[in-house]
Amino acid sequence: MSRQVKRVGYNKTMRLSAIKKIDITSSTIFRVLLILLGFWFIYRIFDIVIMLFAAFIVASLVEPIARYLDRWKIPRALSVIVFYVLVLLILAGLITLIVEPVVIQSRQLATVVPSVINSLNELTPLIPRIEHAALIDSIQSGLLNFGDNIANLSWNVFTGTRSVIAGFVSFLFVFVIALYLVVERDALKKMAKLLTPTEHYSYVARMIERAQKSVGRWVVGQIVLGLMVGLLVGVSMWLIGVPYALLLGILAGVLEIVPAIGPLIAATPGVLVALTQGWAMGLTAFVVYVIIGQVESHVLIPNVMRRAVGLPPLVTIIAVIIGARLLGVLGIILAVPAATIIAIFLSDIARADGAEELSG
Structure with missing residues (x-):
């Protein structure tokens, strides 16, 4: 009987503690409303x-x-x-x-x-x-x-x-x-100093600097990569006699922004156009695209993009699709830099959590 009384008392204590935990104060409501107002303003x-x-x-x-x-x-x-x-x-x-x-x-x-x-x-x-x-x-x-x-x-x-x-x-x-x-x-850091609490400013300033460097490297690397791949495809198609080589080269350079899928999409019309010139031309164009793809994967990307923040191909593809859905061509251009910045913050948070677990 005494055990049952103790158990009932324990359960009541747990319920009271749970009620205390989910107690919503006026400051919490104000913060939620402030966040919602911020989203509405954006x-x-x-x-x-x-x-x-x-x-x-x-x-x-x-x-x-x-x-x-x-x-x-x-x-x-x-x-x-x-x-x-x-x-x-x-x-x-x-x-x-x-x-x-x-x-x-x-x-x-x-x-x-x-x-x-x-x-x-x-x-x-x-x-x-x-x-x-x-x-x-x-x-x-x-x-x-x-x-x-x-x-x-x-x-x-x-x-x-x-x-x-x-x-x-x-x-x-x-x-x-x-x-x-x-x-x-340091214009961004100065603005961050006005908007960020003093205890968090050094962290925010460090993240801004990292994001700016990473985005700059990605933009430069992507431009160089697109130009080189576009030039390789255009010149190669012209040398083997495939029609519309200039158009195919531009298409390959532009689609280089989408990893894995972009080069495949760019190669498809090139091979199809080459097939109109015969089986041999179609097969030659296919082999050329495969060779360029290997050069891109094993030579160009490791050397050109090595200093940029590497996003997993799946994340990049999803970011590009979302950007295209929201803002069209502009969204495609802005999607990967935005994903890069988000990845920097998430990786830093994950690193901090891992350090806390190790210290704990």
Whole structure:
């Protein structure tokens, strides 16, 4: 009997302690409301947040250059402006050189889509026949629209439409903020000092520095990797005589941002186009893509991306898909840097938890 009384008393004590644990104070409610208000505010200014993050990426790219030029006492504002001008001149030159050939090749490729489908149908009886006229029309219209959009790009800039003006203002905003972040040394750390409690500031400042370095290395590495793979594919396709080599090279370079799946997607149209020239050409193109893939995996990526934060391919693919779903092409560009920053914080938290467990 006494044991039962003790057990009942113990159970009551446990219930009371549980009630105490889930007691919600007014300060807790205030914090939750404050967090919800913060999410609502970010949602309302989401486009500005995206532009600020894009400015952070640009600043992360320019910061190492400005730091290198500091050795020669060159003002940071001057070095950043010169860098901007050089980049714009290079982009303008590339656009001038490749827009017309890309438009022509896109339109030509649209006209040979039916022959590509016929080549696939003739490969082997084991492959199901492709007889969908809607598929052919969709591919053709996509290629034609792609060419027309590029052809009209320069014209649209001067049409003065609201969307073009808004896009230009956003573009200018991103690069002006990036200029400020680079010229004003440790601008992000200074802002963090205003918003972060004193006891946490050193940690936040350290994380900002790590994130900026990692994102800058990733951007530089991705640009170099895309250019090298695009050049390899374009030149190789041209050397073996595959049509639309320039278009295939650009496609390979752009899709390099998506690991594993990107090169596979880029290789598919190249092999299919090569098959229109015969079995031998299709097989040769396939072998060339395989060789380039091996060079990319075992030579380019280990050397070009070795200093960047390595994300697992699956995480990168998921990040790119989410970015594309939320923001389209812009989301694809911003997805991996965002995932890189999140990975830095998560790895640091995991490292701290592991250290606590070992010390415990």
